[in-house]
Every structure is written in structure tokens, then in C-alpha cells.
Amino acid sequence: MSRQPRAFFALDFGSATTSAALVGHAGGRWRLLAHSAAPSTTDLDALLFGILDRVEHADRELLEFVSARERPKTAALVADLARLESRSTPPRRIAVLAGSKRQRRRLEEVAARAGWLVVGGSADVSDPLELSRLVLAWDTHAVLLGADSSPAGDEKRHLPMLGALVAAAARRRPELAVVLAGGAAIQESDFHGAGEHDRIPEVAKVAEPVAETPADTDAETGGETEEPPAADGGAESAAEDAPAEAATGDVAAPAAPVDAAPAPEPAPAPAPEPEFAAPIEAPPTDRHDSVLLAPDAESGQPAGSALQQVLEGLRARSDDTRLGIARSVRSLALLLDKSIEAIEVGIDGGLRCRAEPFGPGHRNIVSSHVTMAGGSFTPEDLTDEIIDAVLSWSTIAFDRYRLSDRLRDLRSSPWGEADGEGALLRLAAAKAAVERLVAATPEISAREMPDILIAAGGVWSSTPPSVVALAMADLVRRPGVGRLASDQARLLGPLGAIADEDERRKMLKDLVGDVLLPLGSLVLPAGIRQGRSAGRMRVTGDTANSDIDLQPGGIWAVELQPGQTATADMEFKDAVRLGARGRRFSVEVSGGLGGLFVDLRDIPLRLPDRADQKRATWESWQRAMWSEIDE
């Protein structure tokens, strides 16, 4: 036996929740041995002690094996075991300035998709004083000044003023990061020639390629597969990730140093492979001392993705959890040869990402992701629109101020009142957050139902699996058949911090069964006529057989345990869409904690206009999946 412990902690430091998992190499593969989550205020060592104690009580020999010690002491293991970490990047604010309202909206949209909290102003509407307030505000961390690559007159005439205004602000606040996008790069000269009292921001070097470090091999075993990830793999890995991707052509480098390229260069169209934010190789304090030239808000495919990448790299930590999840989803898609979509909702933002092979058996992956501060279940900027959205998903009647108070308190105490009415409020807030994420990602919504849909994030952690599945069915409404899963142990983020794509995939191959907690399968046909029986469905499995009369407008859960598979034979009276159009379908479905969900509601959902009737409708669907709600 090697003296090297064959176990490590995977740690996800969220804003509200710290999640820890013990992963060990036993029985010839990596396994999830135990996991736990606690409020982020909880002492980490206490959390890790708890995990090790549970493993010790359940299977002492297993702990001895993976720790490579006889009678291991938990205190020593907490100190010695390697740690793979990811962290949520705290929300930061960017001031978006443009010459026209039209351009400002485009830039704001891209900045929001890159995870920034956005404030904006345009010179055609606001006076320079108002724009100065935005830029000089204490909580503004960056400024994005943008224009079309060939700005029209309405923008062009304002650019000199905006350039002078931003340059003056940058001299006052050297920590302010400045991004000049598209045609605004012509104002770059404004950032030189400051007086003796002024500090000129240094020019940033963005995502310089660095030679990839080969994976370490175990000195004793001589095999890479036996080597647990390095303790600080998270930080190192993500830092190396971008160069590695750049070397393989995965990452376009749309931002160029001012010195090197005085004129803006059009961003190259992204390759089919996904592009992830290339972290700036500098500590956060230095990172802000920068003027970046970036592509305009239309560059890339989809439009704005090139600028989004620059802004994401500016905002996110190198070991950011959300970007880690997106990387893991890409690896999983390649590994399983399936289309995978993940929706993550946390207190500081949310993520929607999708990855799928270019074709069956293809090695290339098409992926996209959006991180949004507005994807938080209780955003920092709690506007009336957000409160209205939560009200529209709520099964409890609130007045607006009371709901506002509760949501704000939920932000300051995200683990508070997780039961009873608090659970319902949390669910409504989470659904409203997912709705915002879905609305912000039309390019993902336009794709077919994914083979696997993953729900991730702390907001789902205490919610019953069947309710999470219902929430996904409520919000991701595309005809087809898909599997629903949950990242219950919150491993996708830390695993995404592994630098090497092959190593990450190897780890995921072992852990895929543990990472994705099966919630069930979702059958969602479209085009069902209302008012009469739509047909019948027969589910034939190893242990369960069911025969269901398909009534339009309802949702049913058929018991199908995790690990079980069954065949669902459906015969509709009229032709419906379920991937393809037809009347008879036979699909393989797999079980989960919630079972098999057959959703015959409208696509998109049709709800009553009156608030009380809407609440009653939600409640009737919810009650079918959440029988404990009246306890």
C-alpha cells in the first residue's frame, strides 16, 4: 500500500454555504465517501471532523484504507488530507457607459451575462455629472465604455467626452478596472499623459499563454491514476486551465494589451469548443489597475460572447465555483456523450450552462454558459420586478413590503427558516431566479430538451427531490424526454477546478454516479389538446408496471427507484411532439428519488391571471409532489 493517502476533501466555499465532501480511492475507483454542508459561518474543521467521524462510525476499515493509516486520528486527517477547493466570487459592480441608449443596453446585457452587477448610463440621456456619479461610486469596481466597432454619429460624438470622463475617474481611483470595448478603444490615448499627481493605470496583460504543466505522477506507484489531486489543486488548476485551453485553441483572447495593440482588433469567432473566462494572471489587487481593450458587444457567436469572456475573466476568481461547474458539465458531456444542461442558483448569483457533443461520438463539444448576479434567489438589488416575480411563483399570499422584508432577511440569513413557510418562500424565490436565468439565455432555451438536466446550488439543498424536479419541469419547458439530476454533494465546482481536462474527465468517470444524484426522468410532450384524455402510457420495468390514463393539464409522478430503468410506451389520441412528432412513442426512462414525471401541462405554462387562482394552481401541482407540505 502506498503511504500516500488515497483520499481528499472537495470543498466548495459558497457565499452562504460551505460544502465539504470526502472522496477516496477504494475498490479500484474514486468514490464519494461522505459529504456535508453547513452555513458558511461554520468552522470548516468542525465540518470536516463531522464527515470523518461519520465515515469512521460507518466503516472504520474503509477510512483506514483510504487514509493509508492504521487507527487514523481524525484531527491528523483533517490537517493532512489534500483539499480541492472552489469558491464563489463575491458580486462586483460595473458601470456601463455608452454614447447611446441602444449601445448601453447591449453592453449591459453582456456585462450581466458575465456575472457583474450592472449600473449604466448613456451620454444621450444622462449628463456627465450623473455618469461621473456612477463611475466614482464607492461600490463600482470596473467601468465598461463601449461603442460599435464602427460607431455611428450618435455614439461617436459622445466618445471623446466619455473617454475624458472615464480617464479622469481612473486617475482618481487607480483600483478601477477600465474596459474599452469596440470603437471606444480609440479613446485609449486619454489614459496617458496624466500629471505629476496622477497615477496612470497600468496596462493589463490578459491571459498570457503559459506552458502547461504536465500532471504529476505518483513517485511510488508510478501511475497518475493513483494520485489524488494536489491539495491546492483548485488554485493552481484553474490558473493553468486557461493557458491549457489557449494552447489548444479553445480560448480566444479577445482582449489585447494597450501597448501591443493600440487599435481594437475584432474578436475571432469562438471555436466550437467552449470558451471559459481566461483569468488574469495577477492577484486581485493588481487586477484592477488595468485598461483593457475588448471586442464590441456584437462579436462572437452568440453575439456578445467575446466581450462576455473578457468581462468574466475580469470578474471571476480563478477557482470560481460557477465556472468550475461549467467546466465539469463540459467534461461530463464528453464523457457520457450526452447533452447536459445545468442550472445553479446561489445567493450571489446563478449559472445556466449547456454542453453537448458536436455529433454522436464526436470529440468536440459545443457549450455555452452564463453566470448572472441576477440569478441569485435574493439579489442584492432587490427591485420591484424581482419582488413581483417571486410573488407570481409564491403559493403564499404576501404584501409587497412584507415579502421584500423577508427576502432581504433571507439574504442576510440564507439558512434561516428553511422549513414550513420559509421553505415555500425559498422555493418561490429560487423559481423566480431560474426564470431570470432562462430568460437571459435564449440561445440555450432554443436547443432541444437535454439528455440530463442538473439542478445545482445551495438553494435546493434542503428541498425534497420531487419538488426540485417539479421546479425544473415548471421552468425548463421543452418537449422531450430527459433525466433530472442534482449535484447534491456540490462536487461539480471543485472538480471543475482540476486543471487538466483529461484528469478531470478521469475523475468524473469514477465519480459520475456519485456526483449526479438521480431525481428521475421527465416526459414532456407538447401539442396536447385540452379537455379530454390524451391517451395512455404503460411503464414496464423490472419491478414496477404502471398503466396511466394521460389527462391533459396535469403532472404525475410514477414511482421508479434510483437505479431502475423502465420502458414507457405512450399512445396519444392526437399527434404530439416528443422530440419528434407522432402518436406512439416508446422511450427508455430511468428512476430517481422523485420517480418518473409525466408532464402534460401546456408549453409554455398557461396560468390564470388572478393572483389567488394562480396561487391555487401552483399549490395543486406542488401538493401532488410535496405531500408533507401540510405537516
Next chain:
Amino acid sequence: MSPRKRAGATTEARAETRFVQPEFARIPARRILVVSPTVQIRLGPGDRALVSAGQKVNPGMPIAERTCDAEFIDVGRLNRPANGNGRENGPSRPIDPQQERRRSPRPGKWWVGGDDRRGKTARRETPRRLAGTLLYEMDGRWTAAAGDRHEKVEAPTSGVVVEAENCIGITMKVSGVAIPAAVAGGQPTRGYLDVPRLVDGELRDTTLDVGRSGAIVVAGGRVSAEMLTRARAMSIRGMVAGSLGQAELRDLAASEARQRAGLHTTPPFGALGLDGHQRRPIASPILALLAALAGREVAILIDPPLLVLDVVDVPLPELPPDWVRVRNGVHAGREGRWLSSAGLHRFRAGIHLEAANIRLGDDLQPTVIALADLERFIL
């Protein structure tokens, strides 16, 4: 049972809080006092700092000057020092004013001018005299955020200036200790601490009379918008409550805006919610501390929300080591003692959460409460 106050109990109280069971340590801790917190006073374009980094400030000392009616001004060319005649509005600055005036124009520099100074003939008999800060220079011409109405910002508490920048803000390290709060509204303010008698943990509207002018009043579980209006009318400087609702904060912000628009400004008024937005009584250890400090000068700060006590030596409340308070849920605001861990417990709606058995108040039976809904106090 409620904690009693005990003067000079600092060391002992801290020693007691170290006794905790491992499960007890998983309860989120709430710090009652923070020592020498760093606070910010935000400034905008047109506002200037009257202090500089490293400078000591005392309560009531002018630290900034706001331009209430700042507007965008085209200054023109400034090839010579901004204040050529050597005169400058506002109180004297700690740095040598001659040197300040001789500095070349730059963004953020204080500028004084008017139509007459810009070579324009004024039709009015009394030309409008403007002052503010320079914004930026374009094609050799400067712009400024300036106005003719200014008000001084006084230091609400003593401390040392860490950073001071015109148009941006002042960062200050407060001397003394402070009670952290969850939410604040209004402006930084200062007054003597008044802890009137509370009925069922609440303050009656009629308690707020002109006799409490200049006080910062402890108002129980919650303050209403009417109570805030009445307090302002009585020249009360601030209110401290267990919670402060969003509706009240909006009303307060609107009231502030009206005050700013008016020619006659009133003394600054601030409000603090110690726990958050939803109604909860003030935690008994904090109430005991406030009662012990009644009559002393305190300050309300907004960013971050703090009740600053200028002194370091404060009488700490005596806290049993197993004392906890319910923060959320149906028992919110109640306090009691930790009995034991209840492990993973099934709560309403079938939610499973780590929980503990707590004896709340004088209840005979223990109550099972989720750990995340509890808070323990550390000093």
C-alpha cells in the same frame, strides 16, 4: 431569565464563552461588540473632504462639505491655479491651503468660480458664486460638478482618517467599540443614548416628546414610519430598534430627499435595525448593554450599520455560556439555553435539518429548533 449586566466583566465573560460543545459551535455566532471598526462616509461629485489621511477627528468636527445642488458646469480653460485670488470658500483645510491652490488643475480638485470669474457678464446684480470639484478636462477645457448651496458634514464619532478623497469618500477607523447592526437608514448622527421603558418590548408613540430632543432613542422591536416622522419632528437624532422594515426605510429616504431639497436643513437623523427587516425584539444581552450605557454619547453610522460607543471600556452583559437566541421562524426573538443536540430532525413540510433541544424562557418542555435558526453571542 435574562442576562444581567456586570461592570468590568470583560475577561471573565470571554472565558465563559469558550466553553462550548462541538455541536454548539455549529450555531452561527453573533458578535455583540466590534473594536475600532472601519467606516465610510460616501461623497459624490461636487463634494470635498476637509480632512486628510492620518488626521485625528473628534465628534462634531467638519470632515466634508457637500454640494447640495451640484450641477454640471463648463468651467473653461484653467491654465493657472483654480483659485487665482487665493480665496476659497468653506472651512480651513488641515493641509496648507496655499499649496492646495497652487496645485495644477486635476480631476477632483476643489474649484470656486462663477459667471464673473469665467469672464461672462452677469445680468443679475449678485452674480452666482459656484463651488465644487473638477470632473474632467477635454480639449483643454475643464468641467466641474458645482453649486452654490453647501453643507458641512460633521464627524459623528472620533477616529483616525484612513483615506479621504474628494468626490469619492472618507474612510475612518473609529476609536472605541461599536454594536454591529443589520440595516440602517438616514444619515450618520450623534446624540445621547436614551433607553425609555418598553412595554412588551415596544415603544409607545407618546414616549417620543420634545424632552428627548438630541437623543438616540432605543425603540424596542420595531419602529413605524409614523414614529420616525414624530421623532424627527421632536429633534430626536436617531432611533435604534430590533428591526427596520423596507417600507420605513423608503419613507425615511424620501424624507431625507425632501430635507435635502429644502433650504433649511435639519440636524442629521439616522435609524438602525439591529436584527434585520422583520419584527423581532432586541436581543436581551444587547438591550442590557444599551441600558448600561444610557445617557452616554453614542453615534449611528450607516456604512456599515453601527451604533458606536466612543469608549473602549464598556460594561459587558453577563452571559451564560449556553445562552442562545432564536433568529428565525415561529419562535423568532425568544431566548433560552442549549440543552443538547437533536441531530437531524424532521421539521414542517418534511424538511430535515440539524437541530438542537433548547429550553426557551421559562418553558418546562424543551423545544427542537434548527441550528441555522439559532444564534449565540460572542463578546
